[in-house]
Every structure is written in C-alpha cells, then in structure tokens.
Amino acid sequence: MRTPTPDTRTRPAPGRLPYPEWRFAYLGPEGTFTELALRSLPEATGARLSPAATATEALTLVCRGAADAAMLPVHNTVAGVVADTVRALAESPALTVLREVVLPVEFALLVRPGTRRARIRTVSGHPHAGAQVGGWLDSRAPQARWTPAPSNAEAARRVRDRECDAAVAGEFTAAHYGLQVLDAGIQDTAGAVTRFLLCARPGRWSGPRPAADRTSLVGRLAARPEEAGGLLDGLRSHPFLRSVSLRTVSDGRSGSVLFADCPGGAGQAATARAVGLLRLRLPGLRVLGPYPSATHVPSYERSETMHTETAAEAGLSAETGSRDIARLRDRIDSLDHLLIGTLRERLEASREIQRIRTRSGGSQVDPGREAAVRGRYAEELGEGGTGVAEALLDMCRGRSPR
Template sequence: MRTPVPDTLAQPAPGRLPHPRRRFAYLGPEGTFTELALRSLPEAAGSPLAPAADAADALALVCRGAVDAAMLPVHNTVAGVVADTVRALAESPALTVLREVVLPVEFALLVRPGTSLARVGTVSGHPHAGTQVAQWLDRRVPRARWIPAPSNAEAARRVRDGECDAAVAGDFTAAHYGLQVLVTGIQDTAGAATRFLLCARHGGPGFPQPARADRTSLVGRLPGRPEDVDGLVAGLRRHPFLRAASLRAVSDGRGGAVLFADCPGGTDRPATARAVGLLRRRVPGLRFLGSYPSAAHVPSYERSKTMQTETTSAAGGSTEPASGDIARLRERIDALDHFLIGSLKQRLETSREIQRIRTGSGGSPVDSGREAAIRGRYAEELGEGGAGVAEALLEMCRGRSPR
C-alpha cells in the first residue's frame, strides 16, 4: 500500500507565494529519529515533509517524483545495518545518495499518562531499537512481550491508541502522541549513533553539488547460493584493495542476499576508484549509489527545535544572535564527545578481547600489518593528522595511554 502524498506537497500554504521548494519523505510517522535527521538539514527547512510507512514506500515516492528526496536510516553502531533500507535501495533503480547524517540515539520508555512500570505487559518499537534496549527490558520488565513495529513513532501511536502498553522511542516522540516519558536513557550501550542517507533520483531536480566527497556507496544482489554468501563477502574483505571498505550483507527475504558497500573517499581518488571497480567486477549486480559528503560536514542540529513544524525564521521572525548559534554548536560538540567516548570504550573492550584470544593461543598481542592498515585508513579519511589520531588510539588499545 503506497503512502498518500500530503496536500502540502502539492499546494503552497495559504497566504504564501508559491516558490520552488524541495519535497522530502522520511521513515514515519511523525516523531522518528529519521524525521529528526531530515530536519537537521538546511535544505529541509520550511519544506513539505511526507512520512512514509517504510523504506520501500519512501523510495517509491522518490522514484515516481512525488518527492525530491527521502531520508532513511541505514546503520546503527550497536544494532548494525538496517536491512529494510538496504533491501529497498537494492529494489529501487536510478537512485543516488546526496549526503549522510549521523545522530546520537538515546531511548526512553513512553506510556499513556498514569501507567506504571509494573503495569507494562507489552512493549513495541523498531527491531533496531529492541536490540539496543533488550538487556534493560529483561531487567526491568522481564514479563513484557516485545511487539516489533515499522518505526518507533508507529510504536508510540500504538500506545496512544491502546494497542500496547509502552513504546521504545526518543523522548521527543512523546509530545507528538500525548504520551508520558516513564524512563529515559534505557539503551544498553552509551554513545550509540544511527547513520541516515538522503536519497534522490538520478536526473531529478538538482541539489547543490557538494564541495567534497568523503564516501562512496554501492548496493546490489549477491550472486550464488545463500550458503556461499559468507565466503564471498569474507573473500572480498581480505582483498588488499578493499581493506578500507565496509561490506555488509543482509537477507533479501527471498532466500538470497543483498550487499551494501561503503568505500572511503570519492571516485576521483585512485584508491576508491580501484575498490569500486573491483567490487563491480566481483559482484556484477552491484549498483553505484554515488559519492557524497560524510556526516562530519553536515550542519548541527538542535533536538528541541528541529522537531517543530514551524521555526522562528520560517514564520518571519528574527533569527537568534550568534551567541545562541555558538551555544547550539557547543551542545552538538558535547553530544559528539559523548558518542566518541562511548565508541572508544567499546573499541577498547573489543581490542583487549582480541589480544586475550591471540595471546591465549601463543600469538603476539599486536598485529603490525593490521595496525598499518588502520593508520592508512585514518590518514585517508581524516587527512593530515589522521595517522597521529590512529597511533594514539592504537597505543590506548594496547593498554598504554598515549603521551
């Protein structure tokens, strides 16, 4: 069933002169992290936004020209790749990725006003959210039944309408559905983040060309039998041209598999061009999704204001002074630091587990070849100084603090 396109996508608001504006879709309904990611982009300010029921529905709106672009979640640092999005990208021809957004994600338990934790018998949320709060739910509501939903906002709607007792979602979602935030910070891992992609049609309405391209993505079906997929992907990962690439395979839901590949840099870089060429030779059905800016170059967002449908500037009011802009940027830096510290802790724990395994079997705790590849990746991604960041990180993960 296709998502109906709201009238606001076709008609200007009363009292406003018609002018060319971008039209966007996102994984809905209202109140999702995906909407938050979309509203963080300056080109979405004041633009009509259409919530879609799922990733395939959002991309269908793009492909038939009902909207100019769609924002979709593609990967979470804890739960991994978002399979629905990857499958939808593989099934949608003639798409390109314009840019990415990365948001820190924290979850709350939302209930109807007056509901206590003891009365929660059913909990709903997106499967990725369920993965990220599973331990908390097991500890605090062990008898509650989990009900997966297409999105966390849809789970909140179900709670509002009495279809279940609680929803796992962002705390900002509560206001959209008249719910109460019962508990905040219920995620099992601090510093988790979700990556989102803004996708448009090839040859569709033009968007400003990015000043630089930091990432190149491809998607397509993997050849062969399902049992051969793991071996094929493992072989690709071992190839020296693909050491810096990220390769993620998901089920296509029909007994096959889909590959989503990320390569650092744009195809104007020789190393990236080699990696893309190799991938397309080894996986003939792989489709180029484009080169685009990484999240490091996306403007900051402010959670409390980006979720509002009208901003002060859109209503014709005055803009905030520069000091307010600085405060917002500092808030984003604090959020990013929180995310980085959480990620570093996870990396430390993982590295030390690898060291225990290697030394337990009589090997060296350090793999010099692997470390050289990491230094190269950081240098390629971050430019001058990247190798120094990698060295400090490697020193820390070896158990010695950097000087």
C-alpha cells in the first residue's frame, strides 16, 4: 500500500496567496494528515509550521497573533464532521476561512519494531480514525482496547513512549516516531477523503484572492443534536436551502454546534439568500467567509450551483463517454454488492437488539434512536436521506419498505 500523498488534482484554485513569511499552525504533533494537507499548499514552502495539540490550541495561536493561519480537519466522507474542530470554530472569536484542501486518507497500524499483532492490547488514534478502522480491528485484533487520542500522530508518540501498543495513522507517520508499519491499508472503506480548512483572522491577507465558490457558517444551538432534528428538517425543506449542507455535533455541554456549507460565494444571489435565511432563523450563526473550495468536490456535496466541470471535460467524445459509463457502472455494481452485505449485517445486529429489548420487557422500537438515525442520514445524504433511513428502519423492524 502506497503512502498517502497530496493529490494535486484536489488543490484549490491555482495561484499563491500573498503570505509573505507567514507562520502556520496545524493539528499536530508532526506526522498528521493535517500537516500533510498544509504542506500541499505552495504558501507553506519555507514558512514556519507550528504543531498544536488540539484544534482549540491552533486557533488560539491565530487569535493571539502567534500564528497567521491554522490548518484543521473539518469533515471526512466516512466518519463525518470533526467535532473538535467545529466546536473550536464556534468558540473562537471572528475567523475567516482562506481556502480548503481535500486529501485521500489511508490508515496503517503502527507498532514498535518487533511487536506482534497477538501481543497488542491497546490501540490509539483520533476518533475519526477509529470510526474508519473499527471493522478491521474487530476482526484482526479483537483483544485490543481502543484509546482515543487528540490526533493520530499523538497516538504514534504514545506508542513510541510505550504508553500504548499500537497506533492508527498514516504510513508516513511511522518514520517520525521510529515505528514499524505492521499492517497497511486497514481502513474499512476505500476512497475516503478528509477536508481541511485554512483559517485566519479577518483582514490578515492583502491583495487579490482566488474566486470563492463556497461559504461556511458555524454557531451554537440550544438543543442537543438528537433534539435538533425537527429544526434541521424544516430548514432542509426550504427551497433556498436544498443545496445547503447542515451538520450538528454536541457542544460538550447541553447544546450543539451547527456547521453549514453553502455552495457559491457572497456575490451569488442564491448563496446570499441561503446565508441570509440561515442567519435569520439561527441568529447565533457566524459566517466563516466565502473561500475557494478544492477543485475536486466529493459527489455527496455536489449541487446544481456547484459545478467543477471544465470546457475540456464538456467536450469529451461519445466513445470516451461510453467507456467511462461502463467503468462507472462496474464500480456501482461493486458498491451495491458491498452495500447489500453491510445491510445484512446491520439487519442482524438490529434484530438482535430487538430480541434483547423484548426479552427484558422493553419495546421493540426505540423512537429516539430511530429519530437519530433519520437525522444522521439526512445530514449526510440531503433531503433524500430521510427516505433511505425510513426504508432501512422499516426493513429492520421486519416490514418491507413501500
């Protein structure tokens, strides 16, 4: 398995932003995917890069003037929103996003040289990494206990210092900490990507910036994530917001934090309407600023107002198009095969839960849990996600979806 490297096709709009002798912070320590994302930018060449232990610490360095910008992970296509980053953005004073980077992520199991898998008792990594390798660990190292870490590189540091037995991180992280790659490519889902944001204080840059085609907002909600489903469903159904992505995470107390993505920049009427409506309905939301999105936008985030097609792509020959369609249909067939297998596993797990609940005198159905499932599918898949979740829940209850 090759070591993950920045995909040049996923870089933001070309052109170096005017950052003379800038200082960058990033979620560290050294050897994180976030550092890899930062180093993929031409602005990072020759700049001073400072690792931070947490997202909050990285943004604090920016707010205090000790760093000019901070690179942080915000979303993964498998594990979802990075809660620590979203909470840190909501808690920080006014910030703006300068640009984003999207990187493919692949994981490896790192150990001290000579460690055998059977001797591993503790495995550490970022919670998002844990969500992406849980199936592999359950089948290959069932005796190991998972210990979350602020970052995958911090988990590697713990292994080096004998605080745990193994770490989940990128293969490239091993060299930073004198570790060995015991197993590579351990992620449960191939093709996952993580999105990173470069954040700074407003007004820090000078001169022209690349064209903006994404606008993000963040803010607190009084309701917990599981209680905010009705509010978010109402927002998603509004004609102005159907192409807007709305995601919530717990704020660590009694409420939640909303992170919203709108396709388009401030100069586009549809984006201005969406941002205005969101701030009217949710006055606590703060605009993180329009900024250039990565050239490659994952398909789950595409909308009619967020095209990246080039003139050259539009002029593809019919023959090339037919080959591409055949290749993509083969890929869809493979994905369908994986989905069916996963659905069967989910169905069995759900029915086992129902058997346990009914044996103990409880109800077969948990309405609160079902509402959370609907909310999660709606967040990740848009307005069609609720229908997918309902069909899935009907099947798990033993009823065929209509």
